[in-house]
Amino acid sequence: TETPPELATSLTLAVAAVPCARRLRLQVSPGHQEPANLWLSAALPPANRKSAVHAACCAPLVEWEREAAASMAGEIRQAESEAKTLQARANAARAAAARAKEQYEILAATKEATDLEALIQPPPAAPQLWTSDAPPERLGSLLADQGECMAWLSSEAGIFDLLAGRYSKGIPNLDLVLKAWSGDPERVDRGSRPPVYLLSPRLTIGLSPQPEAMRGLANQPGFRGRGLLGRFLYLLPPSPLGYRDLSCDREGAFVPKGIAEAYRQGIRAMLDWPAALDQEGREQPYLLTLSRPAYGEWLEFARTVERGMRPGGEYEHTPDLAGKIPGGAARIACVLHGIEYAHGRPWEAEISLATME
Numbered sequence: 001t002e003t004p005p006e007l008a009t010s011l012t013l014a015v016a017a018v019p020c021a022r023r024l025r026l027q028v029s030p031g032h033q034e035p036a037n038l039w040l041s042a043a044l045p046p047a048n049r050k051s052a053v054h055a056a057c058c059a060p061l062v063e064w065e066r067e068a069a070a071s072m073a074g075e076i077r078q079a080e081s082e083a084k085t086l087q088a089r090a091n092a093a094r095a096a097a098a099r100a101k102e103q104y105e106i107l108a109a110t111k112e113a114t115d116l117e118a119l120i121q122p123p124p125a126a127p128q129l130w131t132s133d134a135p136p137e138r139l140g141s142l143l144a145d146q147g148e149c150m151a152w153l154s155s156e157a158g159i160f161d162l163l164a165g166r167y168s169k170g171i172p173n174l175d176l177v178l179k180a181w182s183g184d185p186e187r188v189d190r191g192s193r194p195p196v197y198l199l200s201p202r203l204t205i206g207l208s209p210q211p212e213a214m215r216g217l218a219n220q221p222g223f224r225g226r227g228l229l230g231r232f233l234y235l236l237p238p239s240p241l242g243y244r245d246l247s248c249d250r251e252g253a254f255v256p257k258g259i260a261e262a263y264r265q266g267i268r269a270m271l272d273w274p275a276a277l278d279q280e281g282r283e284q285p286y287l288l289t290l291s292r293p294a295y296g297e298w299l300e301f302a303r304t305v306e307r308g309m310r311p312g313g314e315y316e317h318t319p320d321l322a323g324k325i326p327g328g329a330a331r332i333a334c335v336l337h338g339i340e341y342a343h344g345r346p347w348e349a350e351i352s353l354a355t356m357e
Contacts, residue, residue, distance in 0.1 A: 001049045001056075002244040004237035007208055010042040011057040012263075013335055014153060014206025018061060018129055019270035020338040021202040022149045024346065025285035028298065028330050035183040035285070036334045037149075037204040042235040043211045050155040050208040056255070058153055060267035061129045068127035079123035090116035129271075130204075135162050136173040140188035143180065143203070144196040147283060150180075150203055157209030163228070164220050174222055177203060181231045211236070230320035233328050266342040276347075286347035288334060293353035298333070302326035329356075 020036035027033050044050055090113045097109035125145035132154040134142060142150050152159055163174055179186045180203035188196045218224045247253065275283045290298065305325050308315040315322035337351045 001052050002240060002246070003049050003053055004042075004044070004240060006235040006237040007042045007044060007048075007050065007053050008057065010040040010233075010235050011053060011153070011206050011208070013038055013332065014040050014151065014204055015057050015061060015267060016270065016339050017204045017206075017331075017335050018149070018151045019267065019273060020335045021151075021204055022147065022271075023273045023275065023285055024288055024334055024338055026288045026290075026330055026334040026351070028290065029295065033287075034327050034330045034334065035200070035202050036331055036338070037151075037181065037183075037202040038328070038331055038335065039181060039205040039232045040235070041205075041207045041209060041214070041232050042237065043209055043214050044237065045210055045212075045239050045241065047241060048239060054153065054155050054208065056260075058130070060264045060271075061151075061153075063264070064268055064271050065127055065129055072124065072126060076123050076126065079121065083120050083123065086116050086120045090114075090120075132156075133158060133162075136176050137188075139180075139203070140176050140186070140196070140198070143176075143198055143201045144188060148198055148201045151206065152203065153206045155208045157207060157213035159205065159207070160213070160217060160220070160223075164223075174226055174228055176201070178226065178228060178231075205232070224320060227320055227324075230324050266339065269342045270338060273345075288337065288347060289350050290333075290356065291350040291352055294333070294351050294356040297353055297356045298326065298330060301329060 017036055017038040024036045025033055026036065093109050093113035093116060097106050097113065100106045100109055128142065128146055128150070130151035130153045131139070131142060132152065134152075139150065139152075163177060165173060176186055176188070179198075180201040183200040183202050186198045186201055188198060217229060223229050276286045278284050305315065305322055307313060309319045309322050310316065333351055333356050336355050337349075338346050340346070340355065341349060
């Protein structure tokens with residue numbers, strides 16, 4: 001696509017983080033764990049073919065979603081039909097209670113309606129891995145319906161407009177997304193539906209916004225002070241506009257079919273990793289660990305960044321970003337480990353020194 005490699009790098013990492021966040025979690029050291037979701041932003045001006053790279057990178061997610069939704073269609077229709085039948089029976093019982101003359105008849109019909117409605121279960125949600133446009137309230141519902149894991153993948157910066165309060169009269173709505181970066185518990189109130197408690201929400205973000213859209217974000221209320229911007233890993237490549245060949249017969253004009261198919265199969269294999277279950281049958285991530293050399297490499301890096309935040313250091317004026325760099329490196333190592341063992345069982349191997357380097 002004659003686009004900077006940073007664009008494909010960031011989007012490929014974001015796509016691979018989707019299955020990794022669903023199934024993997026990294027224990028850096030006792031008491032320090034990192035989820036596998038990443039927030040990445042590769043900024044490029046318009047006309048840089050960002051949409052083409054997004055489409056190519058996200059294609060395995062779209063394909064997997066479509067097939068998973070088709071396989072569940074019958075189950076969803078049956079659940080919807082059963083819910084409608086139970087509701088109709090409950091309505092008939094309630095109507096009978098309203099017509100009844102005797103108290104015992106009223107009580108019996110009311111109890112029947114209550115018992116029937118207690119049996120009604122919401123139909124299972126069709127599998128969805130990612131979105132590109134959802135207000136924070138809807139994002140909470142998506143997380144609740146999709147195993148507490150979702151991705152926001154977009155070639156635009158619309159997520160920042162939503163978080164700044166596009167639909168909430170300019171009042172920033174940051175709590176959910178901040179907690180969905182770190183996997184902290186959150187309660188989501190969803191209007192007419194019962195509230196949902198998210199135990200460990202994990203949101204992956206992969207953006208390729210225009211640089212102009214990134215300017216001024218630090219001036220948005222809460223964006224920097226509450227650590228939103230510090231959670232992103234930024235790539236700011238120079239634009240190749242004006243220097244592209246554009247010829248369809250140039251070397252490298254097409255991704256070799258073997259590479260494209262290997263990428264497709266790898267992402268799909270990661271999406272099909274089996275879930276780990278706790279003693280109560282609830283899904284939980286597999287806990288990865290670092291080899292001792294890998295931990296030593298990470299620790300030295302973390303200490304280097306730590307020293308850089310001292311007065312006069314390289315990161316003196318950006319501690320909000322620098323303080324999260326070591327955790328970001330650990331998360332990237334987790335995702336790279338998942339890629340390495342895409343067709344296997346990554347939870348059965350330690351993360352190697354080579355991966356951490």
